[in-house]
Amino acid sequence: MMTRPQTDFTAAEAAMTEPAEPILDLRNLSKTFGEVQAIKGVDLKVQPGEFVTVVGPSGCGKSTLFNIVSGLEEPDSGSVLRFEGRSVMARDLLGNVSFMPQRDLLLAWRNVIDNAILPLEIEGANRAEARKEAERMLPEFGLAGFAKQYPHELSGGMRQRVALMRTFMFKRDLMLLDEPFGALDALTRTMMQRWLLDVWQKHRRTVLFITHDVDEAIFLGDRVLVMTARPGAIKLERKVDLPRPRNADLVTSPEFIALKRDLLDAIEEESMKTFGPSSH
Amino acid sequence: MTHDPMTPSRHALARGLLGGGALFLIWEIAARGFDLPAYILPAVSEILLRFWTARDVLGGAAVYTLGEAFGGYLLGGAVGVALALCVTLVPVLRRVIVPAATAVNSVPIVAFSPLILLWFGMGAGSKVVMVAVAVSFTMFVSALAGFDRVDERSVNLMRSFGASRAAILWKLRLPTALPLILSGMRLSTVRSLIVAIVTEMLGAYGGLGWVIYQAVIVIDFVQVWAAIFVASAASLAFFGFVSFLERRLVFWR
Numbered sequence: 009m010m011t012r013p014q015t016d017f018t019a020a021e022a023a024m025t026e027p028a029e030p031i032l033d034l035r036n037l038s039k040t041f042g043e044v045q046a047i048k049g050v051d052l053k054v055q056p057g058e059f060v061t062v063v064g065p066s067g068c069g070k071s072t073l074f075n076i077v078s079g080l081e082e083p084d085s086g087s088v089l090r091f092e093g094r095s096v097m098a099r100d101l102l103g104n105v106s107f108m109p110q111r112d113l114l115l116a117w118r119n120v121i122d123n124a125i126l127p128l129e130i131e132g133a134n135r136a137e138a139r140k141e142a143e144r145m146l147p148e149f150g151l152a153g154f155a156k157q158y159p160h161e162l163s164g165g166m167r168q169r170v171a172l173m174r175t176f177m178f179k180r181d182l183m184l185l186d187e188p189f190g191a192l193d194a195l196t197r198t199m200m201q202r203w204l205l206d207v208w209q210k211h212r213r214t215v216l217f218i219t220h221d222v223d224e225a226i227f228l229g230d231r232v233l234v235m236t237a238r239p240g241a242i243k244l245e246r247k248v249d250l251p252r253p254r255n256a257d258l259v260t261s262p263e264f265i266a267l268k269r270d271l272l273d274a275i276e277e278e279s280m281k282t283f284g285p286s287s288h
Numbered sequence: 289m290t291h292d293p294m295t296p297s298r299h300a301l302a303r304g305l306l307g308g309g310a311l312f313l314i315w316e317i318a319a320r321g322f323d324l325p326a327y328i329l330p331a332v333s334e335i336l337l338r339f340w341t342a343r344d345v346l347g348g349a350a351v352y353t354l355g356e357a358f359g360g361y362l363l364g365g366a367v368g369v370a371l372a373l374c375v376t377l378v379p380v381l382r383r384v385i386v387p388a389a390t391a392v393n394s395v396p397i398v399a400f401s402p403l404i405l406l407w408f409g410m411g412a413g414s415k416v417v418m419v420a421v422a423v424s425f426t427m428f429v430s431a432l433a434g435f436d437r438v439d440e441r442s443v444n445l446m447r448s449f450g451a452s453r454a455a456i457l458w459k460l461r462l463p464t465a466l467p468l469i470l471s472g473m474r475l476s477t478v479r480s481l482i483v484a485i486v487t488e489m490l491g492a493y494g495g496l497g498w499v500i501y502q503a504v505i506v507i508d509f510v511q512v513w514a515a516i517f518v519a520s521a522a523s524l525a526f527f528g529f530v531s532f533l534e535r536r537l538v539f540w541r
Contacts, residue, residue, distance in 0.1 A: 075444075078448045079447070079448060102447055102448060103448070107448040111441060113439065115459075116540040117463050117539075126449065126459070129459070130451045131449075158540050159540075160540060
């Protein structure tokens with residue numbers, strides 16, 4: 009129900025021919041704002057169903073990368089942007105990628121259900137049916153009984169879950185999550201991470217997830233990418249060969265810690281370029 | 289829920305009634321005790337009695353004035369919000385429209401009244417136009433502040449869902465601006481009645497301002513006070529009605 013026929017085709021094709029057709033394929037992606045080069049030569053392939061996390065020092069152009077992939081900004085000329093096997097303009101992705109920004113951005117005058125169905129309403133779906141579907145999804149998002157509450161009546165964690173539910177209701181094969189748990193306290197954040205993995209395992213969408221938290225990146229991802237300081241590019245790419253479903257005690261396992269050390273070293277090196285005394 | 293100082297609580301209402309009653313009592317005693325002539329200060333009881341004896345004149349005048357004020361209020365509100373919308377959707381216009389509107393507003397609105405009376409005649413039309421001019425600026429400023437509160441990140445989120453400009457306007461910009469639009473509407477109620485009454489005093493065929501003007505000519509100061517009381521009550525009722533609507537529509541604050 010959640011996957012569109014196109015993905016089934018891609019998956020079937022993937023079974024026969026290796027390597028699979030990536031759902032998202034970025035080559036030499038660059039973006040310059042006036043004098044400032046935000047990202048430079050990003051190469052990235054994301055396979056269908058994959059959970060890819062991106063970490064990097066602050067101001068490394070992570071958000072610029074997301075704005076391009078969600079269709080809000082066009083990359084510089086010379087960049088190649090391929091989606092579901094076709095070369096596209098960034099604006100072609102508007103309405104085709106499910107994007108969740110850092111802030112929940114819930115609409116104060118809409119209750120939980122009506123916030124969640126906003127993307128369906130924009131698509132022109134039948135409002136009553138969309139509401140019914142949202143009602144069914146509430147328990148899975150820990151929102152059972154909160155259908156008629158307004159955002160100002162909810163805690164930060166719940167608001168974030170409503171925003172995630174809104175993102176999931178916009179059924180697109182590729183989901184972009186931009187630090188969705190960045191504003192939450194550590195405990196809530198851990199709970200949300202585990203819960204997100206549960207939901208993801210059920211729905212099997214492709215996820216590209218930005219975070220500045222290395223633990224989060226390893227815990228969630230099939231693959232972790234480290235970005236360089238500005239201009240942002242992919243510095244390091246690590247596969248996370250940890251079994252799923254993942255439990256909380258995973259973060260103390262030797263494999264986890266070894267991986268974390270590598271990633272932290274790479275991030276540290278990049279942060280030093282921005283803040284360190286050795287930079288000229 | 290934070291309490292808006294402009295929306296009366298039950299206690300405030302009781303205190304207001306008590307204060308008004310005390311004022312009337314002192315007024316009555318002063319007017320009777322010092323035997324003040326009516327052109328200085330008539331007794332409250334006489335004014336209240338006049339409500340009854342002149343009920344047809346006062347009631348008719350109140351309806352007439354409220355009609356003018358309400359018509360101009362709606363017209364001015366629509367013009368102000370529409371202008372703010374234009375400025376929001378076509379940012380280049382901001383540099384033209386905002387200074388022009390400020391220039392018009394920097395002159396007391398009554399200064400325009402001889403021209404407006406000349407153009408639109410002595411009837412209700414000129415009052416509607418005067419009120420509309422006065423209200424539209426307040427509404428323009430309020431609505432513009434409201435539209436400016438729209439979060440660009442929310443606009444981007446809607447765009448990422450594939451929303452058209454019209455959908456973004458209808459589902460995001462207007463509701464975001466609604467609280468400030470409505471508080472502008474609330475503040476404009478009193479202004480619209482003041483402008484309607486003042487313009488009537490400068491030339492009209494009816495209305496509370498006209499009643500006041502006529503009463504001054506025949507030195508009937510009880511009538512003047514009665515009309516002032518009616519105007520005050522009408523203004524309060526109008527304000528209360530819009531405040532009520534505001535609380536209903538902007539429930540999420």
